Every structure is written in structure tokens, then in C-alpha cells.
Amino acid sequence: MHAMQQRDDHYLLGGLMQIDDAYLGGELSGGKAGRGSENKVPFVAAVEFNEKRRPIRMRMSRVSGFTTRALPNWAQNHVAAGATVITDGLACFAGVTKAGCKHIAKIAGGRKPKELPLFQWLNTILGNLKTGLGGGNHAFLFSKCSNRYLAEIAYRFHRRFNLKALHQRILIAAVSCPPCPERLLRSAESSC
DSSP states (O other): OHHHHHHHTTOOBOSEEEEEEEEESOOOTTSOOGGGOTTOEEEEEEEEEOTTSOEEEEEEEEOSOSSTTHHHHHHHHHBOTTOEEEEOOOGGGGGGGGGTOEEEEOOOTTOOGGGOGGGHHHHHHHHHHHHHHHHHOTTSOHHHHHHHHHHHHHHHHHTTTOGGGHHHHHHHHHHHSOOOOHHHHHHHHHHO
């Protein structure tokens, strides 16, 4: 997963794209509910589209929170200047303009995802992510290495049209990745 993350980290999303706020994890028994839950890990989900409005690339990255400080930093690291970013109108998303992007807010107004055809692809990707992680990885702690799990999903998404070459490409990614001793992996987990 580390090699997958390293391989895709240098790609910037651009052109027409959508971003949304999302969370991994759930409420702890007796803990806070909703966005304030101690067990929820916030991350940004972003999808870049081609001219036919089909998804071509995606990025899911953990953020410290959905604040006017965190989102401009995220955009500067992951989005190319000049991109057109469509969001659901969450106030912090206007911060993408600080990275040289055009922001278009389409207010969702509390509607359910199926009532928002504009965000169909993004919601489908998020639904598949949560189903996949919940099924195969239900016991791992999202807060420990969530960026690696999100990077693995994105890596496979980018290579979905050539599954026969996936094993060879992950091998190339692994040997191209600089060595990363276990102590560095563990320190990266603790700093997430």
C-alpha cells in the first residue's frame, strides 16, 4: 500500500472535477454522534472527469478537518491550478480558489445522494469504498493508516481498465519506491 501511495502521490487532478467531504469509521458507544465523533476520520474525496463527464482519476486524502485552513492546503498539494472544482457548497471548499482553481458550489440542501444526479459518480465511488472497506477490512483502525488504504483504492481505480497488468504494475511500483523501514512506516502512521 505504501508503494501504491508513493506511485500516485505525484499526480495532480485537474480539468473538471468534483470534491466532497467524507468520513471513515463510526460512532463509539456512548461517544459523540455525527461529524464530531472521535472515531471518524475526515477525508476529501475528489474525482476528475473527461469531456464526456466520465471519471478518469480520483484522489482520497485524509485531512485534519473540513476547515478554511485545511482545504486550501489540500488543494495546493493535489489539484492543478486552473481546475474547475464543483462542490456541494460546504463553506471550506471555497478555499480551493487559493490554489488557483475555479469553484462552483451546487448547494445540496440536505438532499439524499440519489436525488443529486450531478454527484452520481462521486457518490458511487464513495459507496463502493465504504462497502469494500467495511467488508474486507472491518477490523482495522481507520485512524492508523487510513491514507494508505485510501491510496490503495485510488491506485486500483486508476488502473481499472487494464487489470491483467495490475500485478506487473504494482511490482514496478514496489521496486521504484525508495526503501522504507518499518520504523518510518510506524512514524507515518502515528503522524496521520
